[in-house]
Amino acid sequence: MDPNCVAVCPVQALTKDPKTGIVKYDPDICTGCRYCMVGCPFDVPKYDYDNPFGEISKCELCNQKGVERLDKGEIPGCCHVCPTGAIIFGTREELLAEAKRRLSLLRGTEYDYPRQTVNSTDKYRATVPAYQYHVYGEKEGGGTQVLVLSAVPTENLGLPPLEEQATGSRAAHLQHFLYRGLALPLVALAGLTVMTYKNMHGDQIAARIEKQKEAMRQARKEIEEAEDEHHE
Template identity: 50%
Template structure:
């Protein structure tokens, strides 16, 4: 009996030494990771030099929604009904089947266009193609990718696992899931990249009668937006239509609106490839206020800091080992009279 008790004590001592060793190793690893592995912080990504995008000018939009119909046709998307008669496509917001929509701001009597008080205004809602997109950062299987040359944020349905992390991550609420399908996919604007091989570009810009939606290189679009902001309200100017960076000249003469002196998308969220102009405050027409730093750069910096040098895994292991050690009761920790009784 005495020999068995001695063997048990030896095993218990071995377990204790093992647990203490694990805690020690974990602690050393945490210190080493903290001292020797610097946090892998990163800055917000910038737009590629040849990035493609859109310029939407709310002062030129007449709310005809030709862009909505063209987008549906180009992407072979079905109509969505919001009225009981179901006579025509009437989506209320972007969805897994509606990638582009025109929304309307209303105030008071709605007597005049582009007036914040007793007026109305239009705003286009679609993917902004962020320079540093959260949807790409959040996707665990690279179903969301950003083209290094064009900057287009593309979606690969074959790679998608339906986790919908992109839906939650996007600050603009753009990627939408097709919940009505057993094999649902994510729906979002991809700037009609599938039409480029046939010599076409974004369908919404191709059909816009006033040039309110303009396609081209983002650098060209930004220059055009700033040109308009520098003009005096009411003056006559030339407005291009279609593809600003190429194609036939479809420009026309028009009068300059009273713009808010800001190009939305130039700096928001690290910059976007879709830029917007408006005569009404951007938050009032549905565009969120966003800082110049992207959430993707912040979240990835935090992750790299925690997991750099296996800092977080070893810290968790050390904590779990400590908790296990505290909850393991050993026979040699029993009262002295009980140990004597076992040895008799």
């Protein structure tokens, strides 16, 4: 809900879509600092080291430029092709309700798992496993938009234990203020540099200006004399 990669990006190359929740990446803004890679506890952003311009790539739920499955009314490719309903698409509220429904099922019974989307009528019947009684992502990191059920501890899946507050959000406001506010100190520094130069070299600058003025006066005088001779 509060992705660390967005929080730590100093130039807002990563932004969260308020409607879909998708974290979008803008390569035209990205500076290649890779803070997002450090900030993401799930190791989602990947850096293309073979690209001389060094761009980041990440999952955008198949709605990135040139694909736009969601904009076309479709669902992410992974959900579309999953044959058993292990990966399904829906709103966070719908997914959380489905996850808790599955946790309430008796181990060893049969359940018709929806395929592709939470509310799909296309089902896959399978035996209910011995789920760990925990929905990973319900509260971890402030709540995530991908929820995970597992029959083994989530640590065994490489999912890190996280606090309920997203770590990146704690420093986000300060970091963005520092980067946005950096322009003002730079302008002030440039102004001070000019003033210092003028104070240190004021006599030389004044003499140079006076010399240029004298050259202009001499040129104007020569033009006037030439015009007088022409009229005579």
